[in-house]
Amino acid sequence: MLSKSLEFLFNPESVAVVGASENPTTYGYSFMQHLLSYGFRGRLYPINPRLPEIAGVKAYPSLEAVPSAIDYVIHLIGVNNAPDVLTQAARKGAKAVHILAGRAGETGRPEGKKLEAEILKLAREYGIRVLGPNCLGVFCPKTGLSFGFDFPKEPGKVGALIQSGGNSTDLIHIASLRGIRFSKVVSYGNALDINEIDLFRYFIDDPETEIILSYIEGLRGDSREYLKLVSEAAAKKPVVILKGGRTAVGSRIALSHTGSLAGSVNLWETAIRQAGAVPVKNLDQMVNMAVAFSFLPPVKGKNVGIVGAGGGRSVLSADEWEENGFTVPPLPRDIRENLKRRGSQLWDWLDNPADISIMPGDPLTMTDVLSEIVAHPVFDFIAADAEEDPPFSKDAFIQHLTEDMEGYIKIRQQSAKPFLIIFDERSPGIKEMDSYIHRTRAELRSLLVREGLPFFPSVTEAAAAMNELITYYRRREEKTLR
């Protein structure tokens, strides 16, 4: 079973860092810091011919000088040294070598291709699996492996196989701000040995991974086997695939990035979709899908109940949901009657979207109105706007936004109706970072993350994610019924 054979990538008992260093501008420094700060519990062997100790850990001049066996070697020196390191690693019984350096096959130069062929030949000969070259390797918070300084340390249920190192770092950063936590992320680069097929096979069976994300520039394995695996995966858990190199130019760049031949774009998207996975076009969309699949139950239909915004934003919100294929039904007559019975003076004026700015003075609050909407069967899900900046002074501003958000959290706890929030992103300058407006918004985003409430930066992005979510669950239901 190849699947089992990748477990050592995530659970090594001993790790050697070739090129470990005390110079903070090097990967050799970074990876030592990661292994220590994320809490790797196995044996750790920094390899450096000139230093007796690195980051407080006894160092060795070479792999061969290490007194015991080594499971996993992180190779952080030049790619030309890889054959030699492989040979030494084989003597220490290593099961896997991660080669970080690039300038191999992806340069398009003959010497790069030749070097890769040599590395692969040795790996096969020694029975060692190679991750890379040209990749950042493994992030596995549970066992303390990482390739970034500020990734979330709590494990989660999202697994990712990402061909690009930069995109893997970006993905983790962007997703973590929205509450996503990861089981394992693998940056696998040129995929000389371990490729998308191996990784998909692993993630399909991995009980710690409930959602699979993948960025891929080009297939290394057999395309029919790949699609079969994607299909198998998508039947078990949501799969989101971002194809890099969709255009002629993008694919020219992919060739020089990870040495990938991209293949026909339209075929790709059609095939991915037929396999039941969700194709996306950029990392933001990928994160939106991860948020939707992580924090929302299956959504059955396209009737959306909208609350929380003032008049102008309510108008635009209704427009954008409708333009994206959703239905914004008028406030049902029985809700109006309930509102009237409960003493609202606005029962005839309020609608869906429910305009929050007309509520002041009414005996009912927005939460009262929202509880009626949440309970009504005509609405398949609720999209609440984090109120636009109200024109109030500091204390009133903080109170309003906080009360809205706490109302949403409470209602969401009381009801099983799918509930999402539109919370627009605004990148503040340095002065604004310390203003109460941006700090309040940040506090509330942290609150939503803690509560596991999904939020999206705009209606357009939320609507795209909801469309895919609904398609996914409908498809799965149809398959089950057949």
Place this chain on the structure above:
Amino acid sequence: MLSKSLEFLFNPESVAVVGASENPTTYGYSFMQHLLSYGFRGRLYPINPRLPEIAGVKAYPSLEAVPSAIDYVIHLIGVNNAPDVLTQAARKGAKAVHILAGRAGETGRPEGKKLEAEILKLAREYGIRVLGPNCLGVFCPKTGLSFGFDFPKEPGKVGALIQSGGNSTDLIHIASLRGIRFSKVVSYGNALDINEIDLFRYFIDDPETEIILSYIEGLRGDSREYLKLVSEAAAKKPVVILKGGRTAVGSRIALSHTGSLAGSVNLWETAIRQAGAVPVKNLDQMVNMAVAFSFLPPVKGKNVGIVGAGGGRSVLSADEWEENGFTVPPLPRDIRENLKRRGSQLWDWLDNPADISIMPGDPLTMTDVLSEIVAHPVFDFIAADAEEDPPFSKDAFIQHLTEDMEGYIKIRQQSAKPFLIIFDERSPGIKEMDSYIHRTRAELRSLLVREGLPFFPSVTEAAAAMNELITYYRRREEKTLR
């Protein structure tokens, strides 16, 4: 000339605030604060029957008790009091009354419509212009009028007529973070008297306004006159129009928001476009257009030179520019020869997009490569990526990002080539607000704002704005040639 007659909205010599208050949760408090903190220099008369002084300014029990003439009355009490206030204002020689309160025509109730008719009749009779009801009024930083607590105080060249109060506040907040500054923003609500026709006419002639933004739910004036004015405006300065109520549902909500009848959507967009204005679908797109028109020279063509990202982001960036109708030409042969001559080892490997992650160790820097690209006539404009989060430790992270951005600023100062930056937005939680990563990003955004460098949150949004920018200048050139 009606155009001149609106000048008093922005340059009143005296302002009375009816409903001025010391209770910080009221508009009466807010507007007093605004007039004082934005530096209004005319005479200021708080009106409140119970307090002798408000915010340190002598108060009067009624408009009639004020000893001298009043130019402009800000009416912050219930809309039912408007007829009475108008009558008093007339006796003090007022030229304009801003009625903030809603619950007038937009409720859809007969009494609301009746009240509006009465207000309009009195206004005509007294020769007073009415702004509102149901709107936040005037933001004019130059003369010290505002309706928000934290709007930028420096005047700028963007003017806006925004039918919704919430959308006007949002617009100012979102745009100011991207470096936009305003000449005047008018939130005009139900447009009972002063409407889109008056305001367009004013902004066309206003020498302080170089770009016009408009959010409109429904026309109050004659549609033929409106389109003629838009066309006249667009021939003089860029005009961006966001129509609220584009769908049946949106237009139902617009009716209850500002009492607007929306009209046919397709006709709208076609007519707006034929008039030479840019139609947009949400506030983010509106801000993107304001940024493009404010900080970019006319752009002639669609060949884009891309720098600054690592491999994976470069691939996706090329894909998204191409998918949005742009061309990403390969690195021209003469640039390769220059790079080779200048000693680069990467002359055959580097391409467009130029992958920054392969540069380390090369004698040439990204800035050297960028200077070649900027100088080459094949490229119509440059899109630089603010580098994705590099996997470095704190000091290296800060140094890398800062050097990149300073390089961009330097090159942009040396060259007339249109230059924009992709700087993705990520809303941090409260913990991240104080992390070096988010503070560095905020510092750099502030730097870009100070330098007047346009940045966009994604390739997709930048590409949409550039498409419209190019269309606008082509159209204007064609018109001039005819």
